[in-house]
């Protein structure tokens with residue numbers, strides 16, 4: 001298994017280290033490392049510390065922060081940046097932008113699971129500047145060009 005350096009910024013996180021909930025889980029839950037509950041009013045966005053920092057170090061990997069489906073679907077709590085991208089050279093605190101896109105205030109409790117982190121492979125590329133592409137079946141068709149049903 002790939003090892004990634006993890007720094008525990010808040011000692012309370014020792015009891016809440018991110019772990020895969022099941023053998024097949026893709027995501028590691030990230031918690032709201034707060035001292036007191038905060039209320040996310042509808043339409044507002046708050047940057048929430050996770051109490052952790054990671055250094056992936058290997059440019060062939062990145063981490064992605066995603067919403068939790070239950071919070072997003074039932075309570076409207078998603079991410080202010082929609083998706084968070086953690087660069088392999090980032091060493092700062094892992095933060096979650098919590099956005100209440102719903103109609104009701106949401107009280108976020110200290111240490112509540114707020115979002116999830118996945119680690120994904122990344123392919124660095126270089127560009128080969130061309131005037132024309134080799135023709136593909138799709139060509140420039142997009143945005144529904146293949147129909148709906």
Ligand SMILES: O=c1ccn([C@H]2C[C@H](O)[C@@H](COP(=O)(O)OP(=O)(O)OP(=O)(O)O)O2)c(=O)[nH]1
Pocket residue numbers: 065081083084085086087088090093094095096097
């Ligand atoms: O949800 C997020 C998104 C980003 N980050 C951290 C890790 C990431 O490596 C860094 C920069 O993120 P990004 O490149 O998406 O933001 P930017 O607005 O382009 O900032 P920068 O100019 O620092 O790259 O911020 C988080 O902690 N949480």
Ligand SMILES: [Mg+2]
Pocket residue numbers: none
């Ligand atoms: Mg950036």
